[in-house]
Amino acid sequence: MTKTVKIGSTIIGGSNKVAIQSMANIKTEYVDKVTNQILALENAGCDIIRVAVKDEVDALAIKQIKNSVKIPIVADIHFDYRLAIKSIENGADKIRINPGNIGKEENVKMVADCVKAHGVAVRVGSNSGSVEKEFLSKYGKSEISLAESVLSKGSALEKYGVNDIVISAKASNVPLTVKTYEYLNAKTNYPLHIGVTEAGTYESGLVKSAVGIGSLLLKGIGNTIRVSLTADPIKEIYAGQKILRSVGLDSNFAEVISCPTCGRTEYNSIALAERVEELTKNIRKPLKIAVMGCVVNGPGEAKDCDIGIAGSKNSCVIFKKGEIFKTVPFEKAEEEFIKEIYEIAKCL
Numbered sequence: 001m002t003k004t005v006k007i008g009s010t011i012i013g014g015s016n017k018v019a020i021q022s023m024a025n026i027k028t029e030y031v032d033k034v035t036n037q038i039l040a041l042e043n044a045g046c047d048i049i050r051v052a053v054k055d056e057v058d059a060l061a062i063k064q065i066k067n068s069v070k071i072p073i074v075a076d077i078h079f080d081y082r083l084a085i086k087s088i089e090n091g092a093d094k095i096r097i098n099p100g101n102i103g104k105e106e107n108v109k110m111v112a113d114c115v116k117a118h119g120v121a122v123r124v125g126s127n128s129g130s131v132e133k134e135f136l137s138k139y140g141k142s143e144i145s146l147a148e149s150v151l152s153k154g155s156a157l158e159k160y161g162v163n164d165i166v167i168s169a170k171a172s173n174v175p176l177t178v179k180t181y182e183y184l185n186a187k188t189n190y191p192l193h194i195g196v197t198e199a200g201t202y203e204s205g206l207v208k209s210a211v212g213i214g215s216l217l218l219k220g221i222g223n224t225i226r227v228s229l230t231a232d233p234i235k236e237i238y239a240g241q242k243i244l245r246s247v248g249l250d251s252n253f254a255e256v257i258s259c260p261t262c263g264r265t266e267y268n269s270i271a272l273a274e275r276v277e278e279l280t281k282n283i284r285k286p287l288k289i290a291v292m293g294c295v296v297n298g299p300g301e302a303k304d305c306d307i308g309i310a311g312s313k314n315s316c317v318i319f320k321k322g323e324i325f326k327t328v329p330f331e332k333a334e335e336e337f338i339k340e341i342y343e344i345a346k347c348l
C-alpha cells in the first residue's frame, strides 16, 4: 500500500478512494471564467483540479479562484521556480513541477523549503518524451528509463526533506504506460497519479485511457487518475467515473445496461438508452437500469435490474426485476420511464 498524501482537504494514497482529476483549459488569469469551469467540474464529480501557471498573474489568480471553489488546486509550473513559490503563497494545494527544469540546485531547495513551510504536496512527473538523456543512454527507450527518470526527480526533492510526493510517468503508448507504472509500483510507495498522456480525441482517448488506467486499477495500482482527452474537461470526469465503475471501484451510481439491438427491436432503443444515461448520470445511488429492444427477451435478460424498459408491438413495457408492471405508448416512453426511475431512486 502506498503512503498517503494530503492535497488540501483531499487525501490520496493508502486505502483512500481513487481521486478523479482534470485540468482547466481556460487561462488561469481569467478568474471568473476559470472559476465557473472548476465549479462545473466539481459538480460533475472532479476531486482535484490543475491549472496552468505560466506567469505571475496566473499565480496570483489562484488566491481568488480558491475563494469560490472547494476542491484542491494544483498549480502546473514549467521552468520558473519563482512561480512555484508564488503559487504556493497564493494557496495552491499542490504543485506539479519538474525539479530538473527549474535551474540551479538552490532553486530546487527554495521550492522545497516553501513546500515544507506550507505543507503542500508535489507531483513530479515524466512523460515518455521528456526522459533525461542520462536514463535513455543507460536503459534505452523503455519503461525503466521513464520510471527511473521520474524517481530521480522525486529524489531531488527528498534530498531537501520533501516527502509529500505524488509520482506520474505517462506515455501515449498504452503498454509502455502500464509497464512503467508496474515498475514504479514495485519501486516506490509514493501515491501514483496514473493516466495515458496525449491519449487523443474523445473516442480514441477514451478507449486508450480505459484500457491503460483500467488494467492498472484492476491490479490495485493507481491512487488518482486523469483521463486526458482532447475534449471538454467535463468529459474527462465522466470518463474517469465510468472507468472506476467498470473496474468495481464505485458502485454508488445509476448503471444503464442496454441490449445491442437486433431484428427483434421494436422501437428506437438506441436513442432511448442514450437519453436515459444522460438523464440519470447524476444519480448517486446504486441503481441498475435496463433499456432493452424487445419484450421477448428484454425483461428476462435484465431481471437482475431494478427497473427496465422493453419494446412491444405498439408500446413499451416497464418492468421491475423482470416483472412487467406498466405499458406506455412509444411517445411517452422516455417521460414515464424516467419518472419511474426517479421514484425508485427516492426509496433507495
Ligand code: SF4
Binding pocket: 259, 260, 261, 262, 263, 264, 265, 266, 292, 293, 294, 295, 296, 297, 298, 301
Ligand atoms: S433484447 Fe431483444 S432486441 Fe435486444 S438484442 Fe435481445 S432479442 Fe434483440
